[in-house]
Amino acid sequence: MNYNVMSGIIIPFIGTSAGTACVFLMRNELRDHVQRGLTGFAAGVMVAASIWSLLIPAMEQTDTMGALSFVPAVAGFWIGILLLLFLDHMIPHLHMHAEKAEGPASNLTRTTMMVLAVTLHNIPEGMAVGVVYAGLLTGTKDISLGGAMALSIGIAIQNFPEGAIISMPIHAEGKSRGKAFLSGIMSGAVEPAAALLMILAAEALLPLMPYMLSAAAGAMLYVVVEELIPEMSEGEHSNIGVLMFAVGFTLMMALDVALG
Template identity: 70%
Template sequence: MISMEVAQGLLIPFAGTSLGAACVYLMRQELNEQVQKGLTGFAAGVMVAASVWSLLIPAMEAASGMGKLAFLPAVIGFWLGTLFLLLLDHVIPHLHMNEETAEGPASSFSKTTMLVLAVTLHNIPEGMAVGVVFAGWMAGNVDITMAGAFVLSLGIAIQNFPEGAIISMPLRSAGFSRHKAFVAGMLSGVVEPLGGLLTIVATAYIVPFMPYLLAFAAGAMLYVVVEELIPEMSAGRHSNVGVLCFSVGFTLMMALDVTLG
């Protein structure tokens, strides 16, 4: 049975997305391009740091019994996560922010639907990451603490805040009502608690593969960073703000994981 603490941990990232989407009620205009780059860079920095400190390092520590081959589960899991996101990228129609041409198979979906699908697509590995870490804690993995699991959940919630705003604000500018724009932004984050819950339900089956699954989530998250977030934060001229915000996000998540995890 899932405890109240674990349930809260699963919902924290979704709360971050919802609060970001709620910016549509407070702001009248679409986010400035430099602000979007800054928020995207911040999100990328958080995800990279979370992938290293909360997923890859614990994966190798969990496989320490393999001696000099302790890196092997992390390498295998990382590649499986990367290839999994590559597959989803090709089978799910989606549209990245500031792009006119959709990716994936041809579809009759509206531009709005495909924008939401793009964010939902890269929320999948984040939900898995939170679920795997909490599942590891529930299974008694000594390399994973409750504080560390909450740090990962909080870090993802922090980077979900700008994602919610980046979805809802352009939709409002495109003519959507504030309520519809908010709901679209909020729904893009629903996959995270659902993915985390499904992972925890399967705890009894995944514990033997924990090092692989931690690295799998890291590979999937870094695929999103390199394929989507970094190009968005670096597009056009004057992209220094994206790089600086990347560094802020990275160091913030690193500090949280080391001091609280």
């Protein structure tokens, strides 16, 4: 595995780790409007990445199908949606500020279920990075090193605030700063793990690349609509979430076009 691929896998994890380390620098939990803004930013990045880095390349790879080139992208998109729906029902987890956990009943602590919620969120991001780099390694058309690196950088940028969003509330729940930091690191570790699995299966995935790209997009958009948009819109003055969504969207769009 070459240096570019290894860097692409690690960069998003570095973003998560750096954001999680904010628990050592900040005395109090993030204010509600700050959390809404950061969540909106993350949502904007994920939506733009789903479109420019995943769905559009998926359809371009099947352009020989003519008017039906959308079919693999639609099929893959639904695979991603249903996969996250399945995981959402099978893994006990607790979203930020929620009182009731989702998924099957369990005896897990609140902090453990909060970490699982972020872990569930990070799975599609790892899938997305892994699928793109798998396509790069196998010479799939319409996937460039610049485009793959743009995706890694974009996800790393939005992982930074996400790391702070998970570590600060865990510390507020009574955990030490060190344990809160470790929890954030563990939630982010699923990204390089998922990416590596996709890359190791690159040869087998090659015929299915349009489906895999769009499945990653579907999984990411499931997280955005099911989790991030409600969180960025709750309470008063939710326009900060909308504005930061636009910032994240345009930043990821610009990265993909400029580097791709």
